[in-house]
Amino acid sequence: KAGVTQTPRYLIKTRGQQVTLSCSPISGHRSVSWYQQTPGQGLQFLFEYFSETQRNKGNFPGRFSGRQFSNSRSEMNVSTLELGDSALYLCASSLGDRVFEQYFGPGTRLTVT
Amino acid sequence: AQSVTQLGSHVSVSEGALVLLRCNYSSSVPPYLFWYVQYPNQGLQLLLKYTTGATLVKGINGFEAEFKKSETSFHLTKPSAHMSDAAEYFCAVSLPYREYGNKLVFGAGTILRVKS
Numbered sequence: 001k002a003g004v005t006q007t008p009r010y011l012i013k014t015r016g017q018q019v020t021l022s023c024s025p026i027s028g029h030r031s032v033s034w035y036q037q038t039p040g041q042g043l044q045f046l047f048e049y050f051s052e053t054q055r056n057k058g059n060f061p062g063r064f065s066g067r068q069f070s071n072s073r074s075e076m077n078v079s080t081l082e083l084g085d086s087a088l089y090l091c092a093s094s095l096g097d098r099v100f101e102q103y104f105g106p107g108t109r110l111t112v113t
Numbered sequence: 114a115q116s117v118t119q120l121g122s123h124v125s126v127s128e129g130a131l132v133l134l135r136c137n138y139s140s141s142v143p144p145y146l147f148w149y150v151q152y153p154n155q156g157l158q159l160l161l162k163y164t165t166g167a168t169l170v171k172g173i174n175g176f177e178a179e180f181k182k183s184e185t186s187f188h189l190t191k192p193s194a195h196m197s198d199a200a201e202y203f204c205a206v207s208l209p210y211r212e213y214g215n216k217l218v219f220g221a222g223t224i225l226r227v228k229s
Contacts (some may be wrong), residue, residue, distance in 0.1 A: 004156070031215050043203065043219040055214035090156055094215050101147065102215060104156035 002027065004093050004105035012111045018079040021108045023091030025072050029103075031055075031096025032074040034066060037088040037107070046089075049074050050096045078110075086112045115140045115206045119220035127228045132176075132191040134223050136204030139185065145207035146187045147217065148178055152200045160202075163187060174198070199227045 005024045013019050025032050034046040045058040049068035066076040088109050092102035120135040145164050149157040161172025168180040178189045204220040
């Protein structure tokens with residue numbers, strides 16, 4: 001099976017712009033979670049989608065949003081980018097019916113200048 | 114609330130030596146525990162997991178971990194380090210599924226250096 005794919009892998013944006021990141025989960029996986037990784041804060045949970053519904057959200061401002069499509073692919077959007085949004089954004093997929101291991105994609109490296 | 118503490122942000126071992134990476138957790142419910150590894154510029158790869166049953170869990174690449182409830186620990190070990198083991202390792206606990214879905218809480222990570 002193909003793994004979790006994320007596009008793009010690298011992105012450079014300017015403060016104030018918005019960005020959309022994409023994640024395709026492993027075939028058959030219905031849960032997609034997003035995490036932000038920074039040197040200062042480590043790995044932090046953003047949100048999780050299961051069957052097109054946001055099931056849980058982390059402690060991030062409303063500028064961070066996401067959605068999931070019927071084929072389980074997910075996108076996350078960050079509006080009005082700030083310098084502090086520079087991070088590695090990781091997507092993880094799992095089967096989702098109960099606690100399962102999560103499989104991570106390679107991440108999208110976002111740099112905000 | 115669940116939390117994870119990884120003792121030692123950096124660990125250095127010689128090639129062929131024992132690897133021991135420490136992880137302690139705090140959980141209000143029986144935890145599911147995971148170890149992930151991250152190589153530079155890559156995502157996280159699952160090494161092993163503990164859910165229920167046998168407390169000694171074997172994973173990929175020769176790693177294993179033992180769940181010790183009395184010590185609230187889930188330390189990662191490997192008998193003999195290889196140069197390719199140099200990476201950052203993360204311990205994680207899964208929050209109660211009914212309330213949080215598939216949400217992981219991660220430790221701060223431990224960077225493993227392997228000396229030749």
